[in-house]
Amino acid sequence: MTSSRITVSGIPVQIDRKPIKNLHVGVYPPDGKVRLAVPLKTTDDAARLAVVSRLGWIKRHQKNFQEQPRQSEREMVNGESHYVFGRRHLLEVIERYGRHELEIGPSDKLKLYVRPGTGTEGRKRALQRWHRELLAARIPALIAKWGPKLRVKVADWGVRRMKTKWGSCSIEARRIWLNSELAKAPEECLEYVVVHEMVHLLERNHTAKFRKLLFDHLSDWELRRHTLESVYLSQPGQTELQRWA
Numbered sequence: 618m619t620s621s622r623i624t625v626s627g628i629p630v631q632i633d634r635k636p637i638k639n640l641h642v643g644v645y646p647p648d649g650k651v652r653l654a655v656p657l658k659t660t661d662d663a664a665r666l667a668v669v670s671r672l673g674w675i676k677r678h679q680k681n682f683q684e685q686p687r688q689s690e691r692e693m694v695n696g697e698s699h700y701v702f703g704r705r706h707l708l709e710v711i712e713r714y715g716r717h718e719l720e721i722g723p724s725d726k727l728k729l730y731v732r733p734g735t736g737t738e739g740r741k742r743a744l745q746r747w748h749r750e751l752l753a754a755r756i757p758a759l760i761a762k763w764g765p766k767l768r769v770k771v772a773d774w775g776v777r778r779m780k781t782k783w784g785s786c787s788i789e790a791r792r793i794w795l796n797s798e799l800a801k802a803p804e805e806c807l808e809y810v811v812v813h814e815m816v817h818l819l820e821r822n823h824t825a826k827f828r829k830l831l832f833d834h835l836s837d838w839e840l841r842r843h844t845l846e847s848v849y850l851s852q853p854g855q856t857e858l859q860r861w862a
């Protein structure tokens with residue numbers, strides 16, 4: 618891989634030339650640094666053109682990073698907002714003996730039941746486990762719905778926390794992984810990520826064939842992805858821009 622630098626409209630851009638087929642642009646936290654990965658033979662002029670054509674998108678994401686209050690981590694205390702499938706809920710912590718539990722109460726509050734003395738970390742773990750349960754309850758139906766449509770078999774799936782991706786897959790094992798953070802985004806975003814990973818079982822890379830498959834089956838996939846990125850970025854404490862790997 619070789620790297621070079623160009624400046625486009627005052628924005629410094631790092632260009633990484635790699636043995637890849639498609640160009641890929643990313644804006645990265647915390648300060649909105651722009652990196653462009655391009656196929657080996659791409660000239661600086663072609664790279665510049667690619668950046669120019671995406672300037673709107675790049676600036677939008679950079680603005681998101683700048684406006685992002687560098688808010689500290691969630692403290693898991695009363696009144697804090699938490700998103701569940703795209704809806705904002707205010708947290709209510711209720712101490713009681715027994716199993717840690719979460720539920721959305723009648724007043725739309727997110728109720729967290731924990732044993733007295735449970736600290737921030739313990740509360741977070743309870744929330745994360747609940748996120749995994751919420752997703753686990755929905756994923757099998759999505760796989761059952763999309764398997765026949767895409768003509769692809771998923772042998773196994775799982776939910777885990779991922780720092781840089783919404784989903785991933787193992788083509789050999791025919792297994793897909795979903796990021797537990799997806800429980801915060803609207804359900805159509807979860808469906809998009811499930812379909813995206815299932816399409817990878819048919820086509821490993823983000824080729825034209827991949828995009829056609831995705832578009833043929835989920836024509837609004839770009840909108841769903843945009844929703845996912847914008848909703849996620851609008852949430853305090855979340856500064857990571859997720860790109861597809």
Ligand SMILES: [Zn+2]
Binds near residue numbers: 813817823861862
């Ligand atoms: Zn992908």
